[in-house]
Amino acid sequence: MANDDTERGNFADRLFGKVIEKRSPIIAGIDPRLELFPKSFFEMEENLEPLVYREEISKAVLDYILNIIAAVDKLVAGVKFQMAYFELLGWNGYKILEDAISFARTKDLVVILDGKRNDIGSTSEAYARSYLGKKGFSKDYWGNDLGDSLTVNPYLGSDGIAPFIDQAKEHGKGIFVLVKTSNPSSTELQDLQVMMEHTGQHLYETVASLVSSWGERLKGELGYSSVGAVVGATFPSIGKKLREAMPFTPFLVPGFGAQGASASDVAVNFDSRGLGAVINSSRNIFFAYRFLKDFSEEEYAKASRHSARNAKESVMAALEEVCKDLEY
Amino acid sequence: MANDDTERGNFADRLFGKVIEKRSPIIAGIDPRLELFPKSFFEMEENLEPLVYREEISKAVLDYILNIIAAVDKLVAGVKFQMAYFELLGWNGYKILEDAISFARTKDLVVILDGKRNDIGSTSEAYARSYLGKKGFSKDYWGNDLGDSLTVNPYLGSDGIAPFIDQAKEHGKGIFVLVKTSNPSSTELQDLQVMMEHTGQHLYETVASLVSSWGERLKGELGYSSVGAVVGATFPSIGKKLREAMPFTPFLVPGFGAQGASASDVAVNFDSRGLGAVINSSRNIFFAYRFLKDFSEEEYAKASRHSARNAKESVMAALEEVCKDLEY
Numbered sequence: 001m002a003n004d005d006t007e008r009g010n011f012a013d014r015l016f017g018k019v020i021e022k023r024s025p026i027i028a029g030i031d032p033r034l035e036l037f038p039k040s041f042f043e044m045e046e047n048l049e050p051l052v053y054r055e056e057i058s059k060a061v062l063d064y065i066l067n068i069i070a071a072v073d074k075l076v077a078g079v080k081f082q083m084a085y086f087e088l089l090g091w092n093g094y095k096i097l098e099d100a101i102s103f104a105r106t107k108d109l110v111v112i113l114d115g116k117r118n119d120i121g122s123t124s125e126a127y128a129r130s131y132l133g134k135k136g137f138s139k140d141y142w143g144n145d146l147g148d149s150l151t152v153n154p155y156l157g158s159d160g161i162a163p164f165i166d167q168a169k170e171h172g173k174g175i176f177v178l179v180k181t182s183n184p185s186s187t188e189l190q191d192l193q194v195m196m197e198h199t200g201q202h203l204y205e206t207v208a209s210l211v212s213s214w215g216e217r218l219k220g221e222l223g224y225s226s227v228g229a230v231v232g233a234t235f236p237s238i239g240k241k242l243r244e245a246m247p248f249t250p251f252l253v254p255g256f257g258a259q260g261a262s263a264s265d266v267a268v269n270f271d272s273r274g275l276g277a278v279i280n281s282s283r284n285i286f287f288a289y290r291f292l293k294d295f296s297e298e299e300y301a302k303a304s305r306h307s308a309r310n311a312k313e314s315v316m317a318a319l320e321e322v323c324k325d326l327e328y
Numbered sequence: 329m330a331n332d333d334t335e336r337g338n339f340a341d342r343l344f345g346k347v348i349e350k351r352s353p354i355i356a357g358i359d360p361r362l363e364l365f366p367k368s369f370f371e372m373e374e375n376l377e378p379l380v381y382r383e384e385i386s387k388a389v390l391d392y393i394l395n396i397i398a399a400v401d402k403l404v405a406g407v408k409f410q411m412a413y414f415e416l417l418g419w420n421g422y423k424i425l426e427d428a429i430s431f432a433r434t435k436d437l438v439v440i441l442d443g444k445r446n447d448i449g450s451t452s453e454a455y456a457r458s459y460l461g462k463k464g465f466s467k468d469y470w471g472n473d474l475g476d477s478l479t480v481n482p483y484l485g486s487d488g489i490a491p492f493i494d495q496a497k498e499h500g501k502g503i504f505v506l507v508k509t510s511n512p513s514s515t516e517l518q519d520l521q522v523m524m525e526h527t528g529q530h531l532y533e534t535v536a537s538l539v540s541s542w543g544e545r546l547k548g549e550l551g552y553s554s555v556g557a558v559v560g561a562t563f564p565s566i567g568k569k570l571r572e573a574m575p576f577t578p579f580l581v582p583g584f585g586a587q588g589a590s591a592s593d594v595a596v597n598f599d600s601r602g603l604g605a606v607i608n609s610s611r612n613i614f615f616a617y618r619f620l621k622d623f624s625e626e627e628y629a630k631a632s633r634h635s636a637r638n639a640k641e642s643v644m645a646a647l648e649e650v651c652k653d654l655e656y
Contacts, residue, residue, distance in 0.1 A: 033450060034470050042467050050465055057465075084447060084454035090472055091422035096419070098443060118444055118481060119412055120511040126412035137378050137385070139370050142362050144418055153446060155483045155506060157513030178483060183448040185485030191533065193523040202522060203531065210516065 007173030009151055012250055015110050015174070017032045017222075018077040018274050020328040024312040024318075025270070027112060027252070028072050028283025028304075030100065032061050032081040036287045038297040058092040060105030064300070065100045068286055069107060071301040072308040078110030078148075079278050080252075101146055112252065113147035116178065118160050125163035132164065132173040149174035151230055151252070154207050161214055165227060169218055174226035175252070177211045179242065180204040182232025182255030204238070205245065212246050224250050224276065231269060233261030233279070240268040243276065251277040256309065257284035263318040274323040338548030339477055339502030340578055341439050344404040344603050348437065348656040352640040353598070353647075355440060355580070356400050356632075357610025359410040360389050364615045366625040386420040392628070393428045396614055399436060399629040400636040406438030406476075408580075408608050413487060429474055440580065441475035444506065446488050453491035460492065460501040477502035479558055479580070480640075482535050489542055493555060497546055500536065502554035502578070505539045507570065508532040510560025510583030532566070533573065540574050552578050561589030561607070568596040571604065579605040585612035585639065591646040602651040609639045 008014065019025045034042075034057075041060045044053060069079060081100065086093035104111050117127040131150045133143025152164055152175050164175045180190050190204045208229065215225030225248050231239050231256035243251070251269045255261045256279050269277035280313035289295050295303035319326060347353045362370075362385075369388045372381060399409060406627035409428065424428045432439050445455040452605035459478045461471025480492055480503050492503045508518055516611065518532040536557065543553030553576050559567050571579070583589045584607050597605035616621050616635035623631035647654060 031451070033454070054465055080349035082447075082451055082454075084445075084451045084458070088454045088458045088470060088472070090426070090458075091419040094419035095423050116446055116481070117412075119410075120509065120513075123359075123410055123412045126361070126410075126416045130412070130416045130418075137382055142416060143417070153444070153481050153483055155481055155517060156509050156511060157516035157518070159511050159513035167514060181448065181484050183484060183487050185448075185487035188538065189483060189531070189534065190485070192531065194531070195521040195528060203517070203520065203522070206517065206520065 010218070011168065011172055011174030011226040012218075012228075013220035013222050013225035014148065014172075015077065015250060015278065016224060018110050019275065019278065022074065022077050023316065023328050024075055024077055025274070025278045025315060026308065026311050027078045027080050027278045027280045028076045028285045028308060029067070029080045029082060029114075029280045030065055030068070031282045031286055032065060032085045036290065037061070037064060038289065038300055040297065054090070054092050058089060058096055061089070062096045062099055065096070066103050067301040069100070069104055069109070071305040072285060073109055075305065075312050076109065077278055078112055079104050080112040080114050080282070082282065083113060084117040090176065091223055099145070103225055111146075111148045112176070113150045116151050116153050118153035119155055120156055120160045121163070124160050128164045128167035130302045132167040132171060132175075134171050143254070143275040147173070149176060149228070149271040151176045151178065153178050154210065158210065158214070165214055165218065168226050172316040174228060176228040176230050176250070176252040177207070177209050177214070179211060179229040180231050180235060180238050182234040182259055186232065204242070208242055208246055212295050215249055219248060222275065224248050228252055230254065232265045233269070234259055236261070236265040238273045243271065247276075249276070250282060253277055254280045257281045263314040266315060267318040267322050270319060270323055272323050274319045274326040276326060279311070279315055285311065334425055336500030338546070339496065339500055339554040340546075340552035340556075341548035341550050342476065342500075343405065343502070343578060343606065344552060346438050347543060347603065347606065350402065351644065351656050352403055352405055352407050353606045353643060354404045354636065354639050355406045355408050355606045355608045356396070356404045356613045356636060357408045357608045358393055358396070359409060359614055360393060360413045361609045362416075364611070364618065365389070365392060366617065366628060368625065382418070382420050385426070386417060389417070390424045390427055393424070394431050395629040396632045397432055397437070399633040400613060401435040401437055403633065403640050404437065404634040405606055406440055407432050408440040408442050408610070410610065411441060411443040416492070439474075439476045440504070441478045444450065444479050444481050446481035446484055448484055448488045449491070452488050456492045456495035460495040460499060460503075462499050475501070477504060477556070479504045479506065481506050482538065486542070493542055493546065496554050504556040504558050504578070504580040505535070505542070506540060507535050507557040508559050508563060508566050510562040510587055514560065531573070532570070536570055537573055540577055543577055547576060550603065552576050556580055558582065561594045561597070562587055564589070564593040564596050569601065571597055575599065575604075577604070580608060581605055584606045585609045591642040594643060595646040595650050598647060598651055600651050600653040602647045602654040602656060607639070607643055613639065
């Protein structure tokens with residue numbers, strides 16, 4: 001079997017290679033929430049059959065997504081697809097996702113699937129092959145080649161994560177494991193003090209140690225592993241501590257913008273080279289037309305480009321200030 | 329808006345109502361792992377176009393699933409669909425899932441979707457509407473009516489779970505939150521000792537307390553809540569302790585059979601009425617033909633019926649022994 005890994009190279013190298021090339025650690029989050037689309041997108045003929053209606057809505061959603069990707073592709077390192085919104089559209093959503101990913105790849109963007117999947121054994125393997133495997137439909141191997149990486153949940157422990165790491169290693173892909181999420185209730189479990197032999201630590205620190213160890217065998221030439229961590233921007237002091245504890249782990253950082261974190265909040269997640277992290281911005285870019293009064297509904301793609309440029313420039317300004325060895 | 333809840337009633341009432349009616353707390357797990365199907369199912373014409381090949385495989389998979397459901401429906405309270413295997417089939421898999429669920433409903437079975445989903449805010453709401461919402465495709469409400477319940481992951485805390493509970497309450501559905509999973513590595517995080525004010529407890533106990541509190545507002549007439557817990561059968565002493573700690577929480581218990589837990593191991597998850605838990609058996613029922621030498625490949629459905637009856641009878645025998653107030 002051809003080793004995709006040698007063709008594609010290491011995921012972390014590819015991710016940070018794009019960051020350097022674009023001078024942008026921004027990831028545009030593609031969150032197609034139906035209720036936030038321009039109203040004109042849902043003005044269909046009256047009394048369409050439900051299946052036809054779904055088909056029409058799906059076409060409109062795909063159009064919007066492709067227009068946004070085309071508008072921001074020079075300004076971002078990659079795109080992150082929030083799978084929940086695609087799943088809500090049923091099998092139409094799955095097709096939209098496939099088409100949108102194909103398009104993102106023609107634009108040479110890194111594709112992150114935000115599915116927060118997790119399970120055990122052969123079930124995790126099925127998820128891993130779905131989203132990180134190579135394309136293949138035969139008796140011997142069935143897999144899709146959808147994402148470059150996938151977000152995964154750690155609650156089931158190592159044997160739930162191992163199949164994802166195996167597929168990642170084999171096919172030059174990556175994962176981002178939830179360590180500390182950006183939502184207020186993340187404190188309930190993730191911040192619990194757990195007892196270790198002679199000391200205590202937060203649960204997220206235990207998860208962070210696991211993530212580091214899982215990543216040992218997937219390091220690339222830039223020095224980072226393809227086993228990343230989701231670290232919410234809304235708790236910057238925790239992000240700073242985790243950055244020090246996990247020097248070679250790429251962080252996927254949600255919570256910038258709409259969720260309240262500023263550019264200097266997110267800067268703590270980077271190392272002195274200005275690498276080690278990418279910053280996701282979803283609503284502020286994808287539905288920028290709703291927040292920017294200078295753009296009309298019809299100019300939604302332009303509004304998104306404007307907002308992506310702002311995100312890039314504000315984060316780069318913060319990095320130029322704090323990263324003493326900035327490499328781009 | 330019509331309140332589905334009043335039509336359907338409470339999920340826990342429906343679940344245990346089926347257990348009582350069928351005299352069976354068994355859930356048949358539908359895990360369509362391609363590599364375990366009878367070989368004849370994948371003998372297609374040579375050189376089919378990939379899309380046609382996928383279509384043909386999908387038809388064969390759906391046939392198999394419907395035959396299994398028809399063979400076991402009198403012997404089980406419900407069916408659990410492992411979503412990973414459907415997702416691996418792409419949008420074809422999503423269609424198979426929809427069709428299989430429709431069929432299971434004509435057989436009056438409780439449908440559990442095993443997706444272990446989780447996220448925050450509006451993203452959790454999208455998952456919740458996908459799997460627990462009522463059917464509706466309009467500007468005002470978009471939702472699918474796929475499952476009666478969904479497995480969810482607790483790592484993100486209450487604000488990730490709340491949207492699932494809201495949809496469950498509104499539409500008479502339920503959730504099963506991962507508390508203690510059946511896999512060996514579940515010890516790594518779930519068994520950690522966390523420090524509380526004056527004492528310590530395992531992380532799964534903290535999660536158990538949250539699950540109980542989330543369930544307070546979803547109690548049904550039989551006394552159980554529609555916020556359930558996944559409690560693996562492979563750690564029976566933990567199951568016993570959790571049963572006592574969570575008297576009104578329905579347990580979905582994986583790990584019976586193929587993963588090594590016996591009927592008396594799983595019996596600890598029930599209360600004295602013989603209620604409060606359902607036992608999932610996946611491979612041993614769904615792919616029974618592989619384990620039972622008296623059945624040929626062609627008799628796969630008969631083999632599954634045989635195995636479902638065995639599961640039911642062995643668990644019922646164990647319950648008759650230990651449940652002093654057995655209600656069925």
